[in-house]
Amino acid sequence: MQSRAFPLKLRVSNQQKGEYAMIDVTHVYKYFREETALQDLDVHVGKGEIYGFLGPSGSGKTTTIHLLTGQMKPDIGSVTVMGKTGDQLKQPDFLQRIGVMTEATGLYQRLSVMDNLKLAADLYGVKAPEKRINELLALTGLTEASRKRADKLSKGMMQRVLLIRALLHEPELLFLDEPTAALDPASTKKIHEALLEQKENGVTIFLTTHDMEEAEALCDRVAFLHHGSIQKSGVPKELRREHADGSISVELQDGRRYRLIQDEKHADRLAGWMKTGSIAAIQTNVPTLGDIFIEVTGRELV
Numbered sequence: 001m002q003s004r005a006f007p008l009k010l011r012v013s014n015q016q017k018g019e020y021a022m023i024d025v026t027h028v029y030k031y032f033r034e035e036t037a038l039q040d041l042d043v044h045v046g047k048g049e050i051y052g053f054l055g056p057s058g059s060g061k062t063t064t065i066h067l068l069t070g071q072m073k074p075d076i077g078s079v080t081v082m083g084k085t086g087d088q089l090k091q092p093d094f095l096q097r098i099g100v101m102t103e104a105t106g107l108y109q110r111l112s113v114m115d116n117l118k119l120a121a122d123l124y125g126v127k128a129p130e131k132r133i134n135e136l137l138a139l140t141g142l143t144e145a146s147r148k149r150a151d152k153l154s155k156g157m158m159q160r161v162l163l164i165r166a167l168l169h170e171p172e173l174l175f176l177d178e179p180t181a182a183l184d185p186a187s188t189k190k191i192h193e194a195l196l197e198q199k200e201n202g203v204t205i206f207l208t209t210h211d212m213e214e215a216e217a218l219c220d221r222v223a224f225l226h227h228g229s230i231q232k233s234g235v236p237k238e239l240r241r242e243h244a245d246g247s248i249s250v251e252l253q254d255g256r257r258y259r260l261i262q263d264e265k266h267a268d269r270l271a272g273w274m275k276t277g278s279i280a281a282i283q284t285n286v287p288t289l290g291d292i293f294i295e296v297t298g299r300e301l302v
């Protein structure tokens with residue numbers, strides 16, 4: 001048994017070194033007439049990662065997904081996805097390996113959820129489609145809604161149907177364009193659970209969002225996009241630590257609040273309150289991803 005475990009371990013460490021790159025975007029520029037939609041974009045995503053592209057409306061998120069899924073080509077630079085580039089990104093053998101969830105719904109409004117999914121499964125040549133569809137309906141909490149007509153679905157249900165459609169053919173790489181935009185918390189939670197389950201199975205996920213909490217909950221790495229260029233990228237936890245100022249907020253029993261920096265004078269003050277049992281609440285001030293986005297770009301994420 002031990003000799004079998006060895007190559008598996010090796011593979012994991014190779015993946016960590018990025019030898020199994022899923023997405024390689026290098027120095028990419030994309031123009032729409034005079035407008036620069038993307039400039040000098042560099043994105044590298046390894047196998048099994050959830051990578052979050054964070055940016056406000058108009059920052060270039062959807063354009064990036066279009067480039068990565070073969071729907072557009074860059075004007076300058078290179079886009080390689082699972083080793084494929086250029087027209088290879090339009091070929092069926094590539095499309096079979098990716099799942100895409102974007103705003104454009106493309107569901108047949110008069111057909112039921114089940115019939116819509118059966119059609120999509122047929123298109124992808126999914127084996128044992130009903131079994132697969134039922135699994136995914138259960139995973140996303142939609143089993144009860146499978147007979148509902150597409151035009152009778154709530155927005156949250158619709159988004160989950162679109163996610164199921166993107167997952168039907170068991171893609172290795174998922175592209176999700178704002179998968180939970182304007183969704184209720186319950187639907188958002190279902191979608192997050194489904195995505196984390198995909199990650200468990202080794203699926204790589206590239207998602208865009210302007211929801212910083214979503215990014216913190218899901219993403220291994222994030223990039224902040226502003227006016228088509230990446231202003232900052234990294235691991236959420238590390239970014240937050242890097243941008244923390246080390247200050248501490250204290251609320252006293254009498255309701256007074258203080259912000260302390262970590263030095264001798266403030267330590268004495270804190271010790272004094274502790275000795276008299278005056279402290280009601282205390283916390284270190286670590287910025288959210290949203291705070292960091294504002295700091296780095298000078299604007300809000302919404």
Ligand SMILES: Nc1ncnc2c1ncn2[C@@H]1O[C@H](COP(=O)(O)OP(=O)(O)O)[C@@H](O)[C@H]1O
Pocket residue numbers: 032035037055056057058059060061062063064
């Ligand atoms: N097909 C297109 N034709 C012309 N301009 C476009 C097109 N697609 C996007 N743009 C422009 O490129 C910029 C980035 O858009 P987009 O990628 O849709 O941003 P996001 O998805 O972050 O909201 C915007 O200024 C948008 O107007």
Ligand SMILES: [Mg+2]
Pocket residue numbers: 058061062063177
């Ligand atoms: Mg968009």
